[in-house]
Amino acid sequence: MIVIAFFIAHWYLCLFSQTFFLHRYAAHGSFRMSTFWERFFFIFCYVAQGASYISPRAYAIVHRMHHAYTDTEDDPHSPAFSRNVFTMMWRTRDFILGVLRDKMPIEARFSKNVPDWRTFDLIASHPISRFAWIGAYIAFYIAFAPSAWFYLLLPVHAAMGAVQGAIVNWNAHRRGYRNFEVNNHSENLMRVDIFFLGESYHNNHHKFPSRVNMAMKRFEFDPTYQVIRFFNWLGILRIVSDKRVSRPGPEPQQLLQA
Numbered sequence: 001m002i003v004i005a006f007f008i009a010h011w012y013l014c015l016f017s018q019t020f021f022l023h024r025y026a027a028h029g030s031f032r033m034s035t036f037w038e039r040f041f042f043i044f045c046y047v048a049q050g051a052s053y054i055s056p057r058a059y060a061i062v063h064r065m066h067h068a069y070t071d072t073e074d075d076p077h078s079p080a081f082s083r084n085v086f087t088m089m090w091r092t093r094d095f096i097l098g099v100l101r102d103k104m105p106i107e108a109r110f111s112k113n114v115p116d117w118r119t120f121d122l123i124a125s126h127p128i129s130r131f132a133w134i135g136a137y138i139a140f141y142i143a144f145a146p147s148a149w150f151y152l153l154l155p156v157h158a159a160m161g162a163v164q165g166a167i168v169n170w171n172a173h174r175r176g177y178r179n180f181e182v183n184n185h186s187e188n189l190m191r192v193d194i195f196f197l198g199e200s201y202h203n204n205h206h207k208f209p210s211r212v213n214m215a216m217k218r219f220e221f222d223p224t225y226q227v228i229r230f231f232n233w234l235g236i237l238r239i240v241s242d243k244r245v246s247r248p249g250p251e252p253q254q255l256l257q258a
């Protein structure tokens, strides 16, 4: 059915743009690409995330803060310091807006080498753009939804990026399994990560933040890493650290000083 196909496509495209472009590229620099491809994926990210577009620059800065202050009171999103998932995500939103509106002091180590296309971010993050996307989702559902019950999915479309961020950031610091002892509450959510394209290997990721492959054990599988390998083979990007690198990826501080 076309509405379900649309929902699944939106879920995975939005998630892919987050884990591939915002997280592994913008925040961690796990691979490099030319300015052309960077701009291409800015636009891809905008189309995929639509109403819930997050500026790659703002995401990268706030996410680096998450790694630097994980599960402390300075963490932009820690379940350990939030009453519930909504207050946690509202706090994250405040950090993102603080960066976007230049209302928050940003240490140089958090902003070094982040992808920066301010004009595009201003347009893509503008309320007019967000409402236009929501209007498009509603129009699609009016045209194709077999019953009004399907309209219950519309809020998820409108907030897709935030919904996925909330699920991972809230749960992956509370429950799951650990491959590594780290000084925070990060856990791997599921053994074969088909729902979050590798993002749920959060304990692995906190141990090796800039490692491009988030899977570590034989039974773990990171689909996004396979796409990145393919893009690497095509020449779209160049992997900086992959599974052949046995040493831990650099911690954020090292990465930012590099």
Ligand SMILES: [Zn+2]
Binding pocket: 066, 070, 173, 186, 202, 206
């Ligand atoms: Zn985390």
Ligand SMILES: [Zn+2]
Binding pocket: 023, 027, 028, 063, 067, 205, 209
């Ligand atoms: Zn990260």
